[in-house]
Amino acid sequence: MTRTHPSRVAASGPAPTGPDVRPLRADARRNYDLLITAADAAFTEFGADASLDDIARRANVGIGTLYRHFPTRDALLAAVLDEGTAAIVARATELLDAPSPSLGLARWLEALGGHVTMYRGLTEALAASYATKDEPLCRGCDAIAAAGAALVRRAQAAGELRADVDPRDVIMAVHAAAWVGEQTKDPDAPARLLAAMLVGFRDDSGAPAAKSRPRRARGRT
């Protein structure tokens, strides 16, 4: 039983409508679609770290075929998210016409929060790829970042947001709040924390200089 995510756009059938639609052989195209559908179902049921073997099995496709189409998990995830990414970007341009800049921004951040929590564990994958560019998953990052930046700058121009706030911080705030939502049982915690950050981005009162010192540990490869 897969419940539907609030931010899911009416699944208009799997469609590789990316900018790079080179022609595929008929069977390859069919397998691509089967994989997208199976992946969406598996990610929905098990989270962003669902078994790739299982996805291939659901799609009635050899595991090698999955790897041929999507050399990495992130590539598959990116493909599945394509529609949602496009929807978020479109929503941003809509909201640029909202009467209140800050409210328009808030609405968009709400939509973005829904998008990055489409699958359990997705926030983490997205945030990580957002940091280390050139990852396949970050294919839509620039578009989303640009869309968000436009809304942020509009709110800043209207004096409804501090001028020195980095638009990327605002987007990161949504990810952080979404992450909290995955960790805690309190369904309102993400909203409270995001609201607090937005107040902090708006008000000019000097915050106490609380620094957190993240550790730069060596990766395990």
Add this chain to the structure above:
Amino acid sequence: MTRTHPSRVAASGPAPTGPDVRPLRADARRNYDLLITAADAAFTEFGADASLDDIARRANVGIGTLYRHFPTRDALLAAVLDEGTAAIVARATELLDAPSPSLGLARWLEALGGHVTMYRGLTEALAASYATKDEPLCRGCDAIAAAGAALVRRAQAAGELRADVDPRDVIMAVHAAAWVGEQTKDPDAPARLLAAMLVGFRDDSGAPAAKSRPRRARGRT
């Protein structure tokens, strides 16, 4: 090469100084200590998801012995963190005497941020256990939560923090900022986000009602 974490207390030798120190056979005790030492090294080098096999190998101990002493990864993690947890709690009682309540709180949150980033990936493990109680890793959670709550209430009593702020939200804010620090390359991002949240917790101006709707996905078991 393992770098030293800023918040690491001078490693005064591995010591199971927990409240439940039932006597162990000499060899068992020795293995316990070897495992703690090896685990700390492995977690430092590879993060909180270091290979348990590798830890047992480093300790010159069978993998079964590791599981006998620490039935779960979280149990091992909790044991390794014991010293740090005690230090954080002690620091809180110290800071209850700080001249400025809000500054004392800020200093403590700084220390807490260091603690939860002792190993890469630790923030996530801690935050998750913080939500779902009774986990072994959350052995020190109550103590830390209580210590933080005292500092929060002191700041609230002094009017330096909004009265309706949940102390757990403040602690969660530190975790969220620490998580951001693990995702991004920008070393100042966690400090900026935490500062913003603290301003939001202090100021009374109604924030735009930006809600993020977390998804309650079914676990994979």
Add this chain to the structure above:
DNA sequence: ACCTGAACACCGTTCAAGT
């Protein structure tokens, strides 16, 4: 009472063989 390590289950990834 405690230790050991083989055995099992599982997953990701590659690649030689097929069509």
Add this chain to the structure above:
DNA sequence: ACCTGAACACCGTTCAAGT
């Protein structure tokens, strides 16, 4: 050109056999 699935490497966990 694309598909398949066996093969490999790796990891977590258990448990029968040992001391």
